[in-house]
């Protein structure tokens with residue numbers, strides 16, 4: 001399943017370049033183009049789902065695999081011990097910009113408070 005107008009579908013297809021760090025048959029992890037922390041990796045299902053709720057309702061096994069890849073990325077990046085943060089923006093109040101479900105993996109420095117005031 002693929003959306004022709006979706007930026008991350010184009011990254012999955014290789015039509016837009018990305019720095020891939022880990023990949024399974026159904027999940028892709030690549031570096032965020034505008035990293036907010038030393039480790040800032042996006043983990044996405046290769047099939048197109050708009051957000052977390054969409055993915056979880058349609059394919060809970062794929063949601064679990066996406067989460068497992070995020071944890072593996074944290075390991076690869078060497079931040080499992082120092083600490084890391086997983087973030088999924090869903091919808092306007094969260095400021096979601098790309099409507100292809102993605103997990104942000106942040107780490108590599110103290111990450112501060114969970115949410116800014």
Ligand code: AMP
Pocket residue numbers: 007016018031032033034035042088089095096097098099
């Ligand atoms: P969100 O606000 O959760 O939808 O996050 C979208 C993220 O996608 C942002 O952190 C962007 O920096 C990132 N992003 C946008 N375009 C690209 C790209 N071509 N390659 C990698 N990351 C991107």
